[in-house]
Amino acid sequence: MTNADVSARLAWPDDATSIVRVQLARWRESYADLVPADELEADGELAERWATVISSPKDARMRVLVALERADVRGFALVHPCYDPDADQVADGEIGEFVIDPGHQREGHGSRLLQAAVDTLAADTFTRAVWWVGSTDDVLRGFVTESGWEPDGAHRELAAETGETLKQIRLHTAIG
Template identity: 35%
Template sequence: MADVGVRAARHDDVAAVTGTQIRAWRYGYREFLPEGPLEQMTGPAAEKMWRLQWEDAITSPPSPRHRVLVAVERVVLDTDAFPALGPGGIEAMAAMQGAEKVVGLASHAPAEDPDLDPTTTGEMLTFLVDPDHVRRGHGSRLLNATVDYLREDGYRTIVTWVFADNYRVLGFLESAGWGDDGAERVIDMGRTVRMVRLATDIS
């Protein structure tokens, strides 16, 4: 069994957050990003860079409106389901009981695009679920927590940038009420890769 939830990221989550990002990118982006650039984005050198960036984002955010959230699962064991255990088994079970695992992450901040008002529009910068933990509601919980925080901060709209060929995430966000607002980016990754901006009203 597992108890699930979303909370603010802590310093001791940095390694898990970085690992979740790398695994989610390798799995989720392999269908539409060129292999070379994706390897550069997720290789050992890049992983060190991302770890430093996440450490700064989690421990020294630029403002109180910059946040990193994590989805977690906590092991909850049904002790009645276990036969009698020896001392070693009891210690092992006690160590597992309540152990928490980061299985997804989301980050948000005031919007930075020049056509948006950062006092009324927030941006979801990151939205990822570990590929081994998809379809367990973590994405919905992260999205709802992001909306709750930004609404409390007084924002009326949220935007996020998504790869145009990332149909899994596009479909999920569109089913949650997000829509393409017409803005797009084109990135040269050896071939053209397009991103679209989605928005949703939370007022």
């Protein structure tokens, strides 16, 4: 594969179906105990939500990016201002979603997508980026920390509809 065959770019509304395909594959692999079974099959509804986020974001600095191999979406990221209570709303941006298709990991898509996400946050004048990652997701945490991100001491627990909880830690890095 040549460099021309892989890229990252801002998502288009037509990418929503492919984003959902990647998202559901990841959910089924990693979060089956956290996501209700009916949501794992709600691809049409999810595609509508993603198309809306892409075409009519709630904040002008909310952006969806996709990692591509030729014309196929291999991953996606959602970046936006950080809404944490301790965040500086002007300086702090966040990677709110970051998913690489489980069948296409370790092919460079994550590195390209992460660089595009950070570049997008910097272009929107954020000077620090934060990212909440699962406390037990050693692979993702390793990838992120190898890219220069560090824990900032914050942690949280998210309650799922299934009754399970997802523990997360917050990582951060300076950008721009």
